[in-house]
Amino acid sequence: MADKTSAAAEVAEPERRKVFRKIFRQLGVATVVTMFGKAVLDSRPARAASVLRPPGALPEPEFNAACIRCGLCVEACPYDILHLARWSDPAPTGTPYFVAREDPCRMCTDIPCARACPTGALSPLVTDIKKADMGVAVLVGHETCLNYKGLTCSICVRVCPIIGEAISLKPIKNERGVLQIPTVDSNKCTGCGTCEKHCVLAEAAIRVLPRELGLGVEGAQSVGRW
Amino acid sequence: MRQLQAMFFRNRWLFSRRIIQLLIIAAFTVELPAGGYLAQGNLSSSVWFGIGLTDPYIWLQSLLAGAPLGKAALFGVAIVAVFYLLLGGRIYCSWVCPINLVTDLSYWVRQKLNIKSNFTLSKNIRVTILMLSLLLSLLSGTLAWEAINPITLFQRELMWGSVAGATVLASIFLFDVLVTRRGWCGHVCPVGAFYSELGREGRLRVKATQVGACGGCAKCIKVCPEPHVLAPVIAKKATFVTSGDCTRCGACLDQCSTGALAMRLSFKKQGKFKGIPVVGGH
Ligand code: SF4
Ligand code: SF4
Ligand code: SF4
Ligand code: SF4
Numbered sequence: 001m002a003d004k005t006s007a008a009a010e011v012a013e014p015e016r017r018k019v020f021r022k023i024f025r026q027l028g029v030a031t032v033v034t035m036f037g038k039a040v041l042d043s044r045p046a047r048a049a050s051v052l053r054p055p056g057a058l059p060e061p062e063f064n065a066a067c068i069r070c071g072l073c074v075e076a077c078p079y080d081i082l083h084l085a086r087w088s089d090p091a092p093t094g095t096p097y098f099v100a101r102e103d104p105c106r107m108c109t110d111i112p113c114a115r116a117c118p119t120g121a122l123s124p125l126v127t128d129i130k131k132a133d134m135g136v137a138v139l140v141g142h143e144t145c146l147n148y149k150g151l152t153c154s155i156c157v158r159v160c161p162i163i164g165e166a167i168s169l170k171p172i173k174n175e176r177g178v179l180q181i182p183t184v185d186s187n188k189c190t191g192c193g194t195c196e197k198h199c200v201l202a203e204a205a206i207r208v209l210p211r212e213l214g215l216g217v218e219g220a221q222s223v224g225r226w
Numbered sequence: 227m228r229q230l231q232a233m234f235f236r237n238r239w240l241f242s243r244r245i246i247q248l249l250i251i252a253a254f255t256v257e258l259p260a261g262g263y264l265a266q267g268n269l270s271s272s273v274w275f276g277i278g279l280t281d282p283y284i285w286l287q288s289l290l291a292g293a294p295l296g297k298a299a300l301f302g303v304a305i306v307a308v309f310y311l312l313l314g315g316r317i318y319c320s321w322v323c324p325i326n327l328v329t330d331l332s333y334w335v336r337q338k339l340n341i342k343s344n345f346t347l348s349k350n351i352r353v354t355i356l357m358l359s360l361l362l363s364l365l366s367g368t369l370a371w372e373a374i375n376p377i378t379l380f381q382r383e384l385m386w387g388s389v390a391g392a393t394v395l396a397s398i399f400l401f402d403v404l405v406t407r408r409g410w411c412g413h414v415c416p417v418g419a420f421y422s423e424l425g426r427e428g429r430l431r432v433k434a435t436q437v438g439a440c441g442g443c444a445k446c447i448k449v450c451p452e453p454h455v456l457a458p459v460i461a462k463k464a465t466f467v468t469s470g471d472c473t474r475c476g477a478c479l480d481q482c483s484t485g486a487l488a489m490r491l492s493f494k495k496q497g498k499f500k501g502i503p504v505v506g507g508h
Contacts, residue, residue: 021346029351032414033358058294064368065291068284068299069378070271075263084382087390093373094270094382118271118278119288120296 049210050090051097052191054082055105055132056114056122060210067121069094076116079106100193100208105134107161107192130162135191136214137167137184141205150176156195156206157182167195182206186215239476246321254381268381269322270372271302278302282310283420284372287363307424313474315425319411319418320451320475324380328395329411332402333451345406347413349454349471356416356423371416408451411473418473426470432478433466433490434459440486446478459487466492 049060054073057063073096074082081103085091096113098105107129114122126132137156139145146153147169160167166189169180182195193208208214234241253264254272266273271280280302289295310318320326335341355371362370372378376394383391402409411418434440440460447453447460455469456478479487 024345025347028345028347029354032351032355037358037362061367062292062294065288066293066296068270068280068288069369069372069382070267070280071382072267072271072273075266086383086388087379092368094369094378116266118280118296118298118302120294120299 049097050213051085052100052105052135052193052208052210054096054098054113054122055107055111055129055134055190056117056124056126057134058121058123063121064092064095066119067095067117068119070118071096072116072118073113073122076112078108078112079103081105082113098193100135100196101204102197104193104197104208105190107132107190130188130190132190132192133211134193135208135210136186136189137191137193137195137206137208138214139182139184139206141201144201145182145205146200147180147182150179152180153200154180154182155198155200159194159198161192161194162188162190166190186211237480239480243321243475244327247324247327250322251324268378269324270378271299277305279306282307282424283417284369284375284378286420287359287369287371290360290363291367291369310421310425310428312428313425313430314428314472315421315423315470316418316473317425317428317430318421320473323377323417325377325395325398325415326411328399329402329408332399333408335403336407339403341403343404345409347406347409349413351413352416352419355414356419359416375417377417412451422470424470428470428474429491429493430474431466431468431490431492432456432459432472432474433488433492434462434464434486435488435490436486439484440482441484445481445483446487449477449481451475451477466490 049057049063053060053063054077058066069084071084071094074084081098082096083089083098085093085095085097087093089097091097109129111126111129111132114124114126117124139156142148154169157163157167157169165185167182167184170183171178172181173179191208191211195206196204196208199206250265253274254266254268255263257263264274269281270284271278273279278298278301280299282303285299285303359371374394376398379391379394398410406413442460444460447456450456451473452469452471455467455472458464459467474489476489479489
């Protein structure tokens with residue numbers, strides 16, 4: 001399908017130039033293919049998400065295939081918490097995510113984001129926001145969390161939209177006396193991120209992570225004392 | 227006044243295209259007084275007046291990557307696909323795609339600065355990239371072209387002033403100005419290649435209406451972004467531009483001062499060429 005117009009020019013062209021032209025063309029094609037391939041490999045989905053997805057998101061590999069990066073969920077969110085990943089973001093380009101510490105999910109009961117999704121990447125089967133699984137909260141700062149220091153900050157517990165179920169205070173005893181430890185029930189926590197958002201420390205001691213990252217994934221080996 | 231009118235007439239297709247292109251961008255970006263936007267989403271999938279539209283090429287990548295079928299998207303794909311299938315796929319390229327604004331600007335700059343350098347690229351490159359993007363989607367489980375697609379990148383990043391987005395647009399612009407005439411849209415972009423295949427049988431076509439009227443000035447071929455599509459018509463070997471590569475931009479019609487070309491819906495079967503009744507001389 002080469003241009004008809006260039007065909008005539010080629011007749012008059014010296015042999016050497018034609019060879020160069022061919023080499024350049026092949027080089028060009030090789031460059032395009034390499035760049036393209038690399039961009040794709042770079043954006044390959046990690047096994048687990050490294051960012052928090054909107055409620056109802058399919059497991060990461062399926063989500064990455066199903067989401068067509070349209071941003072309808074982003075526009076549907078009344079609190080404007082969702083972003084489409086840019087090139088420099090840690091998620092595949094164009095997929096929606098949110099950052100708990102900046103703006104957590106408010107757990108709308110009608111889940112407008114999932115309703116807006118045309119592809120089912122945010123599953124239409126999720127109808128109860130309390131069953132959503134965006135991630136899970138993990139108290140990572142055992143040395144910085146104020147409750148571990150014997151105070152009763154408990155902000156993370158008090159702000160939780162499913163207070164008492166997803167997170168509650170559990171007393172433990174140590175040399176300083178009785179400590180009230182914010183304890184997450186991973187089966188009830190939706191990963192909305194509200195606790196992380198409101199942690200009073202400069203950097204949150206409680207983090208909301210995608211489930212696989214927060215809880216780890218069991219390997220094939222049997223573990224424990226058996 | 228006359229002159230102004232004549233100027234509009236000579237650019238009637240160009241102006242219509244620009245208006246539609248800008249209206250589409252505005253629908254996504256300009257907030258309505260009542261709040262919200264005329265169209266939600268972006269060009270991969272959007273909602274207009276409650277009707278969902280989905281890009282068939284992006285959807286195909288998603289399907290190959292292993293996505294379950296979403297009902298709403300399926301319906302949206304059908305609407306878009308049928309439209310381009312019936313009328314001509316690359317209507318997308320010159321009437322909808324925002325990148326066309328950039329590459330048309332490149333072309334204009336090229337003309338103004340009289341840049342002649344033209345690195346010959348095969349038009350098959352875009353077909354290769356198209357195939358590659360589908361294959362890679364299948365192998366990698368992600369939407370391969372969407373990782374770099376400047377069209378949706380334009381909507382996602384550039385409008386919010388991102389450096390990455392601007393870099394990509396600038397490279398496309400420079401590539402088209404300095405390296406190859408109509409380099410990006412005419413040779414590289416797999417979206418164009420996809421729509422070209424999809425709209426192979428599109429019925430909106432450039433027609434040579436009065437063969438006798440053509441004075442053979444070849445101005446149409448000179449402006450055409452895909453010059454090879456006009457060649458058979460100008461050589462008087464066909465009455466219609468039948469190639470799926472024609473973008474229905476109407477640049478040829480704007481250029482033609484004799485009225486020898488027109489845009490027509492033709493539902494006749496485009497069988498083998500049987501010769502044009504030659505009216506008048508050369
Ligand atoms: S549930 Fe509500 S707040 Fe949370 S992401 Fe969806 S729309 Fe936004
Ligand atoms: S609405 Fe669905 S397909 Fe669109 S960006 Fe959000 S998750 Fe992806
Ligand atoms: S992330 Fe925090 S606030 Fe949200 S449900 Fe889990 S424990 Fe509660
Ligand atoms: S034949 Fe005419 S309408 Fe088709 S691409 Fe060329 S200039 Fe545009």
